[in-house]
Amino acid sequence: MNASSPPPAVELHGITKRFPGVVANKDIAITVRKGTVHALIGENGAGKSTLMKILYGMQKPDEGTIAIDGEQVSFSSPGEAIVRGIGMVHQHFMLADNLTVLENVVLGGEKLYGIGAKARRKIKEISDAYGLGVRPDALVEDLGVADRQRVEILKVLYRGAKILILDEPTAVLVPQEVDALFDNLRELKAEGLTVIFISHKLGEVLKVADDITVIRRGTTVGTADPKTATTKQLAELMVGAELPSPETRESTVTDVPMLAVKGLTLAAAGAVTAEPEVLAHAALEDSPVHRKAEAGRLLLDDVTFTIHKGEILGIAGVEGNGQTELIEALMGMNPADTGVITLDGLDITKAPVRKRREGGIGYIPEDRHRHGLLLESPLWENRILGHVTEAPNSKRGILDPKAARKDTERIVREYDVRTPGIEVTASSLSGGNQQKLIVGREMSHNPKFLIAAHPTRGVDVGAQAQIWDAIREARREGLAVLLISADLDELIGLSDTLRVIYRGRLVADADPATVTPEELGTAMTGAASGHLDATDNHSADGTDAGTGSTEDEVR
Template identity: 65%
Template structure:
């Protein structure tokens, strides 16, 4: 990569020698690259490679220990996101930062009232941006009524409203179906055509190659390559990221037995207003089987998991674990009976972020060894088993006394998987088990799930990654508006067919 831009191209962002350290961890080390104005520049790397720290530095959330940042040819010092916004830098976070009970207009204007007020001028500007970039958003619609793809466009509209010409997108396709990804990419290409510069962070390497003009690879805190998409395959990128070629998900030979481990029969769940969020759900999962659930977020997946775990009680129907009717059982009793859970939000429901790893080993398993001995917590047993999990599941941490917060997302997820597998479950609920993790951690989690499946584990897999669902599942059911609307054979279905069923545009196989 040239250290200076050619006369024909202008540099929007240049970082040189960026370094950032935290106690015991070097997050960034001599990161150097340039981004041309009016291009889509992808940034890829493993969890813990330093991408998030670098983006926080570019958005003013953190300050580098060393190195320089240039924006539009001017060396800048960013002390806060306000400084970044003033320089025309905006960021769209992976987890949407929207108020569901506010309208599109209210969400966009919130915190930026000084720009165009809160009345007609603001409405006109929101409409102008929406129409100019083909977003098709109604300023008066409540965000809670929008689909995931539309919410993504609201987030992009927010940064455009604030005048951003350089936009950082963190995992923007993580929860989108293929058709929504296509729509997003059309929007991004429109922004690029208007002269915007886009920094695209993703673990989906095929998508990176489809949308990016240039790709920078970060490994262990430093830049290791800058490549053109046409010059590399997804496998090549994976090798640059982690140093080795990685497997794809595969169901291998069927291990499904005739032993039923979970039965849902006519399950209907209602919210506080009496509206059915799950309607007449029925299926079985056998030992050695992975049943995949596909669906756009917000169509009942969370309620399905909470109902099986015991956090929600069905208004109608029954649940059996093996031969036992567990419909009235508490969550604690269900966990003790062998239900393991990889939660969809590891920070809110899977970890005590400020507790050390060995204490997190006990979380959810505080009623049986090795976490307890008699009526008491077994500190020694928990520590020894945490050491085993860290080794077996390749959780990269300085110590089991390190807090969960200090680990990268991929290592947090591998730890949770290891903990839930260690409870010798008869049923594992995996809610988005590889969301937001890099290709290395993803492959490791797939391997552990396949191995457990071969040993007779029954798995309920909920995922927004359609390749993951197709690659790991024995059967796929589609959940739409709280109802199962299709059953598909992973051996024959395509991601496009699943996407159509998930959005109501297609039927069951």
């Protein structure tokens, strides 16, 4: 570094962090240049999150030094890191569901711009400047995952961050939104801000990063130049193996229906009774909040489809277009107003959640922390979740902890869940290992029908391959799968049939063998309907595809 060069934004030297039974970081060294996007990649459990928590003041290193803008620092709390201009957007969001966007953003930062009109103006200013589309008065509990992420980014910018740590920021975005985010990152960079970008999507890393650091098993194993590196080289540095592919081309689809859904309709709660001023305010933006307030708006609109034994039906859609409501209707958590659901020939439309579970429905939830795990409970208790009445968790109606523990050890072994043991809490596992535990739990009950919502969100290439293999193997044995994912390569690669959901309706279908992520992304924004490979926007019989007029229209 010559005398005229500015000091690096971040310098980490010799960072080591130990936990009982595991060394999370060992002698890590990273230099992040000011005004750049620096990608940090590595498999789950490699130590990326621990390292960023150290930089953000959430944990203290056992050894090593941190320098910000050339000055050595030691943080005891995130508050101290924020004062030095560091902001972090976590993979699992830190938002209060029962508060509005404005309340979440100003919480803890009331001294910056107050809690009223000045704060509102600042939020609007940041939202407009970076195209975040955030509405201050929206309740966070009504937001989809993508909108929650934008609130988190805004919250960090609101506090004046000059160094942004983004943990898996593209996990929930469609290609067009990813491009928009990358444009935003380039704007931030042009203004002198520094971004540390944690991701498992190696193609995106090569597209947006100026520098790349690879971490494996807690230590830095190399750096890469995105101008010359390939995804294959990065994957080999990360896990010592080639990049896995979700592609499934051998067909196992039978003509035996496993799940049949006909005419599912769900009206927004309180839609018809909303006050005029609420409706007028909500009309400002198309969001889950808007849809709830808009009179006559349907969250699910005449949804009809059939999934056969051995078939994976992929649903593509921008978050908040009815995917969550569809899952909740199929699980029985929030039954639809009208429609019929048949599982393996039995009408389960009115069946409670427990009966559906016992009847053969497996469920990988979209948010593993909120809906898939008890984070402060040990792994063997998490293995029981959702299957309390089923073997091996219970015997003759009584819980059998000994058998549950033994089976948890089997899941840990067969699904390569990296953990010191089954008595540790779920929160102590990395995100990918938490996901593998959930997949192992659900597949252990030999489901007839699996709802897989973002099954590989935030997991590394190694864990991805294992999860894909588990789903493919069960599919070969006759499992029917509803796959909902924001990863369009995953959707196209795994699915036998593809449908697009927009504003609660199935508006388009596509052949996974021929459709491109860009074509799928366009349909997800509502700009295309019908069969995506057709010359016009309608199916051959002149009806809109996806309206449920024929059961086998996409087969």
